[in-house]
Amino acid sequence: MIGTAMPAPTDSHTLLRRAGLRSTPQRQTVLDLLGDGDHRHLTADDIWRAAASRHPSFNRSTAYRVLEQLCDAGIVQQTRFGDSAHFEIAGAPQRHYHLVCRSCGSIENLPSDGLADITGRMARQHGFTIRSVDLTIEGECRSCRRGVSPRV
Amino acid sequence: MIGTAMPAPTDSHTLLRRAGLRSTPQRQTVLDLLGDGDHRHLTADDIWRAAASRHPSFNRSTAYRVLEQLCDAGIVQQTRFGDSAHFEIAGAPQRHYHLVCRSCGSIENLPSDGLADITGRMARQHGFTIRSVDLTIEGECRSCRRGVSPRV
DNA sequence: GTCTCTGCAAAGCCTTTGCAACGCT
DNA sequence: AGCGTTGCAAAGGCTTTGCAGAGAC
Numbered sequence: 001m002i003g004t005a006m007p008a009p010t011d012s013h014t015l016l017r018r019a020g021l022r023s024t025p026q027r028q029t030v031l032d033l034l035g036d037g038d039h040r041h042l043t044a045d046d047i048w049r050a051a052a053s054r055h056p057s058f059n060r061s062t063a064y065r066v067l068e069q070l071c072d073a074g075i076v077q078q079t080r081f082g083d084s085a086h087f088e089i090a091g092a093p094q095r096h097y098h099l100v101c102r103s104c105g106s107i108e109n110l111p112s113d114g115l116a117d118i119t120g121r122m123a124r125q126h127g128f129t130i131r132s133v134d135l136t137i138e139g140e141c142r143s144c145r146r147g148v149s150p151r152v
Numbered sequence: 153m154i155g156t157a158m159p160a161p162t163d164s165h166t167l168l169r170r171a172g173l174r175s176t177p178q179r180q181t182v183l184d185l186l187g188d189g190d191h192r193h194l195t196a197d198d199i200w201r202a203a204a205s206r207h208p209s210f211n212r213s214t215a216y217r218v219l220e221q222l223c224d225a226g227i228v229q230q231t232r233f234g235d236s237a238h239f240e241i242a243g244a245p246q247r248h249y250h251l252v253c254r255s256c257g258s259i260e261n262l263p264s265d266g267l268a269d270i271t272g273r274m275a276r277q278h279g280f281t282i283r284s285v286d287l288t289i290e291g292e293c294r295s296c297r298r299g300v301s302p303r304v
Numbered sequence: 305g306t307c308t309c310t311g312c313a314a315a316g317c318c319t320t321t322g323c324a325a326c327g328c329t
Numbered sequence: 330a331g332c333g334t335t336g337c338a339a340a341g342g343c344t345t346t347g348c349a350g351a352g353a354c
Contacts, residue, residue: 021333022327022328022329022332022333022334023328023329024327024328024333024334024335026334026335027334043318044318044319045318057335057336058335058336059335059336059337060318060319061319061320061321061335061336061337061338062334062335062336064318064319064320065320065334065335066334066335068320080232080234083232083317083318083344084318085318085319097274099274099275099278099280101280102283108278108280110274110278113270113273113274114270115270118265118266118267118270119287119289121265122249122251122262122265122289123251123289123291126251126260126262126293126294127293127294127297128251128253128260128289128291128292128293128294129291129292129297130289130290130291131254131290131291131292132289132290132291133287133288133289133290134286134287134288134289134290135271135285135286135287135288136285136286136287137271137274137275137280137282137284137285137286138282138283138284138285138286139275139280139281139282139283139284140280140281140283141278141279141280142278142279142280145279145281174307174308174309174352174353174354175353175354176308176309176310176352176353177352178309178310179309195343196343196344197343209310209311210310210311211310211311211312212311212343212344213310213311213312213313213344213345213346214309214310214311216343216344216345217309217310217345218309218310220345235342235343236343237343237344
């Protein structure tokens with residue numbers, strides 16, 4: 001258990017309560033991590049590790065459970081890149097897609113940019129009701145193509 | 153081992169040899185399964201099960217290994233829907249995308265339909281070199297929306 | 305005959321589950 | 330106080346790996 005050393009209720013507290021969820025330190029921590037500008041597109045394990053570094057008793061299964069609940073509540077969304085699931089705040093900044101760099105693993109967000117028209121038309125032609133659209137482009141990012149690896 | 157009861161070399165034999173791979177009964181079987189009109193978008197396990205029903209000694213790990221090799225050779229392509237990887241003959245019938253029905257699990261192919269222009273433009277704006285594009289639309293297919301379940 | 309591939313069995317990884325204690329409301 | 334949550338530990342499912350024998354060329 002994380003105990004009383006947790007930060008006072010923040011935005012994430014309100015967010016949770018509004019979604020009808022109990023506001024626990026664990027859930028707040030996960031939301032805070034995903035909300036951080038530097039921490040988008042994290043895997044469940046990334047999130048657990050970051051959370052555990054703040055609160056050593058944070059359990060891995062809790063990370064999975066919290067993420068599942070937040071997804072169910074529509075607060076977080078899950079995308080599968082390659083072999084592992086990545087999580088991010090839902091609809092941030094709006095419907096968007098992903099550019100995944102094969103060299104450095106970076107993931108950039110891509111604004112919708114009129115894609116909805118096309119997918120809508122495609123789906124209509126097939127009598128298909130759209131629930132979600134996932135577009136992922138894999139390749140090499142600008143930095144890597146120049147031979148500069150932003151991370152690695 | 154599958155032994156001498158295997159079908160004579162077919163198209164798949166030539167395909168394999170052209171890719172610089174040895175033509176083994178196992179590889180031919182996997183290719184044949186994926187080539188069958190009814191057997192598109194199979195998981196590794198689907199493929200193994202179907203292969204094993206033809207040749208009981210067909211090992212599960214062989215299915216995984218063969219699929220990996222065929223992917224590396226560019227003969228087969230892998231896509232991840234939800235929780236599991238699906239395999240299909242690469243570029244069949246050409247670049248295409250997927251409509252996945254959440255009710256019945258059916259997977260329909262979707263022709264490219266001018267999507268390449270959009271993705272190309274998106275990537276160019278980000279200085280990104282495209283290696284692959286994956287578009288998956290999830291929702292409900294025509295039959296399921298009508299309340300008719302094609303399978304299940 | 306050589307070098308690769310396969311079958312077998314075991315391990316690995318990510319994720320889920322059962323249960324009792326804990327803590328949010 | 331009551332019921333949802335968490336930590337812990339163990340199991341589960343899919344996938345990979347090491348090895349020796351079998352097979353393709």
